Amino acid sequence: MQRADSQFLLPLLIAADASAEASTDVFELSYREHSSGVFRHLVLLGLDSAAAEDIHQETFLRLHFELKKERQLQSPRWWLLKVTTNLALNYLRDNKGRKELGGTPAQDILDRACSRGADAEQLVLGAERARSLSRALDQLSPQQKACVHLRAEGMRYAEIAEALGVSISTVEEYLTRAIARIRMNLK
Numbered sequence: 001m002q003r004a005d006s007q008f009l010l011p012l013l014i015a016a017d018a019s020a021e022a023s024t025d026v027f028e029l030s031y032r033e034h035s036s037g038v039f040r041h042l043v044l045l046g047l048d049s050a051a052a053e054d055i056h057q058e059t060f061l062r063l064h065f066e067l068k069k070e071r072q073l074q075s076p077r078w079w080l081l082k083v084t085t086n087l088a089l090n091y092l093r094d095n096k097g098r099k100e101l102g103g104t105p106a107q108d109i110l111d112r113a114c115s116r117g118a119d120a121e122q123l124v125l126g127a128e129r130a131r132s133l134s135r136a137l138d139q140l141s142p143q144q145k146a147c148v149h150l151r152a153e154g155m156r157y158a159e160i161a162e163a164l165g166v167s168i169s170t171v172e173e174y175l176t177r178a179i180a181r182i183r184m185n186l187k
Contacts, residue, residue: 027067030076031060037077037153038084044149045088046138051095055087081117083151089164092142113116136185144178147171 021033038059042052062083066073073079137145143164150160161168 015118026076027060029062030080032064034077034080035060038080041081041084041149041153042088045085045092045139045142045145047088047091051091055084056092058087059084071089078155078159078163081150081155085150085163086165089142091147132186133182136182139181140178140183141174144174144181147174148178148182151175 033058039052039056042055043049047055059080063076063080066079137148140148143166146164147160150163151157155163156169157168161171164171166174
C-alpha cells in the first residue's frame with residue numbers, strides 16, 4: 001500500500017516542484033524585463049527615490065506572492081503597472097501634505113545626459129525642455145499623471161480604467177484635461 005501511495009505522491013511532488021520553478025522563472029524574467037520601467041514609472045508619478053524604491057520592492061513582492069498562488073498572469077507588465085500605479089496613488093494620497101525631497105524627473109534626465117557625455121548646448125536645451133515638462137507634469141493631479149504615464153507605456157483606455165478602478169470616460173476626461181494643462185503650461 002505504501003508503494004501505491006508513493007506512485008501517486010511522487011508525480012504530485014514533481015509537478016509542485018516544477019510549478020514552483022516555473023513561477024520563479026516567470027518572476028525572475030519579469031524582474032529583469034520590467035524592474036527599471038516600474039521604477040521609472042514611480043519617479044515620473046512624482047515619488048521621491050526612497051518612496052519609489054519602497055513601492056518598487058512592494059510591487060515585486062506582490063508579484064512573487066501572486067505567482068506562488070499559481071495564478072496565470074496574461075501580461076506581467078500590465079499587472080505590474082496596475083499594482084505599481086495603485087500603490088503609488090495610495091502613497092501620494094496618504095502623504096499629500098508632506099513635501100517630498102529628492103530629485104525631479106528633469107534633474108534625473110540631466111544627470112543621465114551628463115553621464116553620457118553630451119555636449120554643452122544639448123545639455124542646456126535638453127535640461128530646459130525636461131524642466132518645462134516636469135513643471136507641466138507637476139501641475140497634474142496624481143490620477144492625471146497616472147493616466148498620462150500608463151498611456152505613454154502603451155496601455156489602452158480600457159486597461160487604464162481597469163488599473164485605476166474608474167470608467168473609460170473618466171480616463172478620457174483625465175487625459176483630455178491633462179493634455180490641455182500640459183499644453184497650456186508649455187506655452
